Amino acid sequence: MKTSVHRPVRSAAALSALAVLLVAAVPACTRSTDDGNRDFPPVPGGAYSVALTEPDHLTPGRTTSSYALQVLQGLFDTPVTLDPGDGHVVPLAAESVESDDQRVWTLKFPANAVFHNGEPVTARSFADAWNAAAYGPNGWDANSYFAQIDGYADLNPADGQRPTTDHLSGLTVLDDTTLRVTLSAPFSQFPMLLAFPAFAPLPRAALADPSGYDRHPVGNGPFEMDGDWQHNQRIDLRRAASYTGARPPMADAVHFKIFTSKDTAFTELRAGHVDFVTTVPAARAYEARRTFGRRYSVRPSGTMDYLGLPLADPRYANPELRRALSMAIDRKGITRAIYNEVYLPADSIVAATIPGHRDGACGETCTYQPAKARELFDRAGGFTGPLELYFANSDPTYEQWMTAVANELRQNLGIRDIRFRKMASADLGPILNGGRATGPYRQNWVVDYPSMQNYLAGLYLRGNRTGWHNPQFDDLLSRGNAASSAPESIAYYRRAEDIALAELPLIPLWNWRDQSAWSSRVGNVLIDPYAAGLHLDRVTVRH
């Protein structure tokens, strides 16, 4: 269908908008995290290996696991990608992503791109993939990423009925190279969402034989599968001959070796049998720094640990008391003692890598001030009855720092009766979702795309787990979503963040950082603090 109806009227304002993304020839290399390999000749060829934890799926829409994303990043080109320097949106599989009103978006794709099996990548390949992921009865993991697209509710009826359609009404394929996306409300951060692997295109084979495809995904990225995924053992990729996109790979092949134990993976790196470990355990930070020197890097991650408070319980209703709890916790001491300073104390809701982050946005509320905490605590009327701390048993460090938190609350605020409610994640999840927690609970927020909006909407919007809601906050957030430029959006989001921090329905604790180390065989290492992780295409191998 050839039509010119879709062509947007380009006003001057729209052109200057963040929303207009014209294709850059090649995503510019902004910075290399690796200073130890300046002398590395950028010669193509060779193969390298990466330690990995077993992913759950390799079909883009079926997974949100970071281990799967690392592999998918090599196999697929998403419509856009994020610049490793500051997280701004750069076109990848799409030529442009445009909107005049932040609600109706037009994606243009090049005409010549193909999948690894030779099938052309068209606007329909994207629409098919998104429809499959958004279709509730498929039970795909990334389902909720499509919630902003018009028609999502029809594919996911609330009452558990079977949907009457399997197509998002908000997706219109205008022709082979043009896709129009209509959102249910204006959303200026939508292009960022398109960098998530669930938005990658799928060939027809993926929908005809989903389980076969999951073992041997056929993508449109710089690498293709070399044989099937061997569960719990390995995933092999090789350079895709058909690839014509913006990031041709340097190496000929990448071998993912799958480990259950991250300690064992690190030991294999030390023995020289693996080239990359991107998840060095925090406990081995000193050893890694000492052994690998310049071939070791710590990169900030968007993940934040926090203590949520059950606001339905009247004992937690007073914001002063919530601040007192926050100021009684020694974040610095805990991150040093338990996480070897690999984790960083949080001083705002959003991590330092996110555009719009302000150092110290949380102010003195997130600093350790036992005397002041006590003062606030007494003014708020103190605390009666047992204080129960909820956390999952999935990681032993949770209990270690919960013990520290309990001692600090006891010492600094004089709360005598503190109890642990330690349980499996399978038990904790329903308690939190049902609003049945009777005390502070430990959770973490894993960021999907580097926007303040992701934290604010995920943690604080009406219907969140703490039970907090504030109409002014909701209003500022939707104004930020509808704003036409990034600075304007950020200004609204910051005002919303200030409200959330003043009211403090949840206490930010610390931000995670990921440690990586690599062998002397590989160079030109770029590890991204945003979605992509290790940039598989850029790595060069000494061979």
Place this chain on the structure above:
Amino acid sequence: MGRFIARRLMYAVPVLLATTFLIYSLVFVLPGDPIQGLAGDRPVAPSVLAELHRRYHLDDPLVVQYAKYLGGLLTGDLGRTFTGEPVADVLAGRWQVTLRLGLTAWFFETVLGIALGVWAGLHRGRWADGLVLGGTTLVIAVPVFIVGYLAQLTFGVRLGWFPVSGEEAGWPAAYLLPGLVLASFGVAYVARLTRSSLLENLRADYVRTADAKGLSRRRVVIVHTLRNSLIPVVTFLGVELGSLMAGAVVTEYIFNLPGIGQQVFQAIQLREGPTVVGITTALVLVFCLANLLVDVLYGLLDPRIRHD
């Protein structure tokens, strides 16, 4: 003997039924929702939740779930894991790894354990005896994960004699080090058991008689004494065959061997009923067969024990 074996095999049927039901109820009686636990912080869309509940029969009452499971079992369908893989496929891919690891460890336990025990027993009170007693005490005292990491760093990284982890080198190279680590506790136990049992029997009347008849020392020890001394050892080794299969969790984790132990550990954490039950059923079967083997061996070792 044939009727004995047939009878014992028939006993295994109710044992299997009872264990599967017990494990199934234990896994499912626990409160909580495995699907929501999997999703972590982000609430699962209600439509997806409903679909996954339907797919894994999580909304049915326990008895109905179990009946559906048994029905599947009879047609060879062991259910599916939460990532959608058939449990039968998962087990098929992993059994060989655990079996190889278990048998390697069992071999070490049998050969090394008995040899060390006999050596110590025949040199009672001298340095060899002291060495074996001291060494085995140390091995029993140190937890297996410490032995594992130390062995990995020393023989894998420093000396490079064995692969550090994984099973790509195949049998036997990839299994020697993990096998030794897994066997370390058992070797110590078998050595001490053999030693004390041998010492006891060496003082028995029939041994003095054999000596008095003028038989060679070698014949007295190997044919007359050892054969009797091995009965408690065989009992231990028989049961050990089952526990080696089930108890390889830590070793498989450290050495990154994709076996049953790894899988059952993950499955319990994720509350994957079908996977846990499937593996347990298989393990119960191994235990039943190992016990049967032990009972048969008794008869061969000690003619006074007869099975009919």
